[in-house]
Amino acid sequence: MAKEITKKEPSGVWAPLDEAEKWFEDVFKRPFPFMPSLLSRWRLHEMEEIVPSIDMFEEKDSVVIKAELPGMKKEDIDISLTDNTITLSGEKKKEEKIEKKDYYRVERSEGSFKRSFRLPAEVKTDKAEANFKEGVLEIRLPKTEEAIKKTVKLSVN
Numbered sequence: 001m002a003k004e005i006t007k008k009e010p011s012g013v014w015a016p017l018d019e020a021e022k023w024f025e026d027v028f029k030r031p032f033p034f035m036p037s038l039l040s041r042w043r044l045h046e047m048e049e050i051v052p053s054i055d056m057f058e059e060k061d062s063v064v065i066k067a068e069l070p071g072m073k074k075e076d077i078d079i080s081l082t083d084n085t086i087t088l089s090g091e092k093k094k095e096e097k098i099e100k101k102d103y104y105r106v107e108r109s110e111g112s113f114k115r116s117f118r119l120p121a122e123v124k125t126d127k128a129e130a131n132f133k134e135g136v137l138e139i140r141l142p143k144t145e146e147a148i149k150k151t152v153k154l155s156v157n
Contacts, residue, residue: 050092050113056120061148063123063141070135071108077137081125086139089114121147 055066067088069077077090091112123141130139 050090050109050111052088052113052115054088054115054117056117058120058143061143063119063121063143065117065137065139065141067137067139068135069132069137072135074132077132079130079139081123081128081141083122083125084119085116086119086141087114087116088137121150123147 053068055064057064065086065088069090069092072090072092076092077088080087080089089112092110094110119141122144124144125141127142128139130137132138
């Protein structure tokens with residue numbers, strides 16, 4: 001039985017930059033991983049930034065992006081598309097202003113974010129769809145006919 005594999009275009013020059021970007025994102029999610037208990041007591045608000053987790057993958061003839069945005073409203077999310085880049089931005093606001101409470105722990109975040117990604121294939125920006133349900137944003141971007149034709153299927157012997 002032959003299995004099919006899909007050949008991907010090599011990322012070439014950009015691969016080291018992608019690795020560096022991932023490393024910096026991981027560092028800024030947890031700037032001081034060796035001091036978690038200290039930071040849970042003193043939240044450094046100027047360092048707080050929301051960094052939503054993103055999955056990007058190809059499914060049939062589309063590029064799909066899923067972003068975890070718990071506690072946000074769809075009105076607070078912005079999506080911008082160009083021919084080869086998508087930018088997600090938004091702001092998570094405090095639910096309520098509470099003063100004079102005796103907090104034991106403060107971990108819920110607030111703030112804004114902006115993340116941009118190069119798309120792995122050419123897409124039809126005018127046919128893009130976005131849905132937001134239960135804190136997960138899903139964006140579906142249909143690939144152009146040229147991008148679909150670039151996919152090469154090989155048989156494994």
